[in-house]
Amino acid sequence: MQLHHFLLAAISLAVTVQSFWLGDIQHQGLAPFAGANAPVFRNVKDYGARGDGVTDDTAAINNAITTPGNRCGRGCASTTTTPVVLYFPAGTYLISSSIIPYYFTQMYGDASSPPTLKATANFQGFGLIDGNPYWTENPNWVTTNVFYRQVRNFILDTTAIAPATPATGMHWPTSQATSLQNIVFNMPKGNGVVHVGLFIESGSGGFMSDLTFNGGATGASMGNQQYTMRNLAFNDCGTAIIQLWNWGWTYIGLRINNCGKGIDISANSNGKQEVGSLTLIDSTIINTPVGVATAWSSSSQPPTAGSVVLENVALQNVPVAVSGPSGTVLSGSSGSTTITAWSQGHRYTPNGPANQIGAIAPNNRPSVLLDGGKYYTRSKPQYESLPASSFVSVRSAGARGDAAADDTAAIQNAINSATSAGKVVFIDYGLYRLTAPITIPPGAKIVGEGYPVLMAAGGYWSNVDNPQPVIKIGDTSGQAGSVELSDFVVGTQGSEPGAVLFEYNLASTGTPSAMWDVHTRIGGFTGSQLQVAQCLKQPGSSTVVQQCVAAYMSFHATKQSSGLYMENTWLWVADHDIDDNANTQTTIYAGRGVYIESTEGRFWLMGTASEHHVLYNYQFSNTKNIFASELQTETPYFMPTPNALVPFKVNTSLRDPDFGASCSGVAGNCAAAWGLRVLDSRDFVIYGAGHYSFFSSYSTTCSTVEAGENCQSRIVSIEGSSSNINIYNLNTIGSLSMIDRDGRSLASWQDNVNVYPANIAVYRSG
Known part of the structure; x- marks a missing residue:
């Protein structure tokens, strides 16, 4: 009995220590142009969400987003006047249709114990989180004007949906000053799966970091003007990444493991390539038959479309590093090898253009920019180990805002x-x-x-x-x-x-x-x-x-x-x-x-x-x-x-x-x-x-x-x-x-x- 009480006390202490400060701190945020009855910070449990993995929490979560306050939803172009910080304590939130974050909504899960949004078997909607719904024939918000939004610290789970039923973890066509961070996409694995973790069809991004994709037909299927994506992991996906179109895209610290294909940039329309360019550095591809699939050939159009630069990309059991319409463009290895630096496209060194495919001298990396041979990176801290008492509010200090x-x-x-x-x-x-x-x-x-x-x-x-x-x-x-x-x-x-x-x-x-x-x-x-x-x-x-x-x-x-x-x-x-x-x-x-x-x-x-x-x-x-x-x-x-x-x-x-x-x-x-x-x-x-x-x-x-x-x-x-x-x-x-x-x-x-x-x-x- 004494041991039992000791264990309960230890568990209680652990829970107390791990409590995320954002849920505990006094919230005094003021939206001065939104009206008195429009709180900025909203805990979904205060709006009836249970997070018990049994109750359908869809209505409660969406209600927390939409009311009170004249939020920017259907038919609204954009606004800065009605911000909402939507907080999810640890738990499993069962949802049967999409969560729709209205304009200027930030969705934060408990960073010390990220909550799960789990789709029901009969889920209806375009994404567990639909960041820009098709209420008409077009996305509600012009994708190049969707600014200032974040989603972080979640597990998105579509495993209860039948593998052969189309399902999407997140729909996210957005632009500058937006970010996704610390999100896990869990999907069914194996043949016949048609799930997609992340889908983006347009916009002008952007940045994402610290995302993990498990299973699915495609980890991420994306088209956007430009993006930097850092520290993304893809495990057991049919294809890790499909680029629908882009102008420029940079991946840093990408990890692809046990996928059927790595990055597919071979999208074509009426004989013309849709993908502008791909830059991949400081990354790893393991047990994947094809690392990068392209549509580039000496006669393809437009002339520089499908430009690729690879630098410091480690391969392990990747027979084809880069494939093209006629087969292998760059061989990989059934063992281990590293692509020091390689490109296809136009080169100016400094004069040009020289239209070339093949190895290039790697960039002369300044040592002061490196950490263990790779470029220094650092994820945004969330201070999850600190208690609420470690924070000083400017409102409590007398600021009005x-x-x-x-x-x-x-x-x-x-x-x-x-x-x-x-x-x-x-x-x-x-x-x-x-x-x-x-x-x-x-x-x-x-x-x-x-x-x-x-x-x-x-x-x-x-x-x-x-x-x-x-x-x-x-x-x-x-x-x-x-x-x-x-x-x-x-x-x-x-x-x-x-x-x-x-x-x-x-x-x-x-x-x-x-x-x-x-x-x-x-x-x-x-x-x-x-x-x-x-x-x-x-x-x-x-x-x-x-x-x-x-x-x-x-x-x-x-x-x-x-x-x-x-x-x-x-x-x-x-x-x-x-x-x-x-x-x-x-x-x-x-x-x-x-x-x-x-x-x-x-x-x-x-x-x-x-x-x-x-x-x-x-x-x-x-x-x-x-x-x-x-x-x-x-x-x-x-x-x-x-x-x-x-x-x-x-x-x-x-x-x-x-x-x-x-x-x-x-x-x-x-x-x-x-x-x-x-x-x-x-x-x-x-x-x-x-x-x-x-x-x-x-x-x-x-x-x-x-x-x-x-x-x-x-x-x-x-x-x-x-x-x-x-x-x-x-x-x-x-x-x-x-x-x-x-x-x-x-x-x-x-x-x-x-x-x-x-x-x-x-x-x-x-």
Whole structure:
């Protein structure tokens, strides 16, 4: 009897220790434009879900999503005003139809004991989680406008559905600032199974990590513009991955075990390939007859479609590494072998195009970017071992988050007190006005609840000739240490033309600092005062509305800084109003995107994007040791009316591009934002990049092959003493020149036509 009581006490203690802080913490999140009866945090058990594996919890879960509050569901285009964080304690939740996360819904399971969503045998719906339902002939939300949503910490189980009955674990056609993390897809195994774990048919992603697929006909069947996917495992699938279409896709740390086929990119339509490019690095394929199946041949169309780059891919009992329409393209092995580096597609090393298939020299990987020979990666922490008492709420510290009060002092005090005590700052959902800079000291850990917004406001940043940081990470002395930041947004309220949204100063020489799902959003949302009412687009007009000159720069890594891992960070100047039900386009000006001038470097940009900045989206100067995957940019839609000569002056101390001087003699629309500019820098490894220019004065007629891809003249520039610059699967749209070196075009789009972009499989600087 005493032993029995001892065991019960031990079990009770274990449960107490493992309780996930997110379920225990006081929730004070405020959605200031949603009304008083619209709670942000919702525990599904408070809405009647049982999680006992017996009760049908479908209605209770969907009710927790939809009510109370005027949520953005059927017929709603998008919104930022009614956020919901939907929490699932540990358990098994039986569902008989799809869970539909409305717009701006985050679904979180208990990270210490992920809950299971288990389909009943008679399940009806397109995915246990249907992220964009077909209530009409089209997905409810335009897939390229679905932003700011997460699903993490779940097991999705379709094993109760008959193997020969079609079933999908998750339907997820979404775009930037979305993520899936720590999800297991369990499906029946064996012949005759038709289940699919993850299905995506469109969108503009994106990032996913830490997913496991067990069984099924297909682990993941996906089509989207571009993606970075990291740490995905496929076990006993008929085919691990089917690419329906893409422009560019990068897999890092992929593990395929005992599947009939690895990655199938052979999709064709009317004789034309649908898949643009594939980049696969630091990955393993085991006991799988074919590693990569392609449709590429010397006569296939478009000429560069199906470009493939493989680097550091270990094979074990994979007889065919790469197959094509006529059989084996690259042999594997019945034993063990590693593909050091191999490509098919156009090469510029640095001149080209050379249309080649075969081994290539692997990238010269900077050792400071590696961990055990592979590139350093790090999953977003969820602090599951910490109790709720280890978190300090900014609301409890006095911040209001109502988009009106000055929350500067309260937030700074919360950061200082939490960091000094070794605790984590919790930013309850809200819109927090800042009237002076916030400093984040070394050692700080900050996590947001459902993407709260910190907004520069009140005029401190009104002087465009004296730019100042909004969020300052470390002081300017080369301060040592690191920080962990996740799940929040930084923007401006109204015109703050001198605002530098992030200034990174820390020298993180040991463990890098890290930012996961931390974004900038400049305009386009309620509370920003930069919406349709203030900044409606004026196609063809070169008049700058000063009220819409919103920010100076999104992110600046200063000279003394070093060591930062950025994962799924989207730095966006709003091209449309998210809270306008027609998604009406806007014209908003921010000068610069990401500027890194760290002399030591050591930056990892894992699935990041920077869009619609006037002068450039990414610029690197006098730096080194840079890793990037699917570096994605878009030129402002209003260009060339006005062009990049206004409204921001050239700042020579920041090495701004001088379009007035450099555009002399350049044909076409030259004074347009650079997608990527590299100045006097070295040791870059870029695994996938998409630099896009879709519009000319809000018209897309310039960005088609038929029109001549003439939205702008140039989009990627390598300049000065830059060396060892390596780019795999560079994709451009709408630019006459794909890449320039010191003002000379190295590659034209006409020579490298792909499925929609132009593609260069391998570029290496001279």
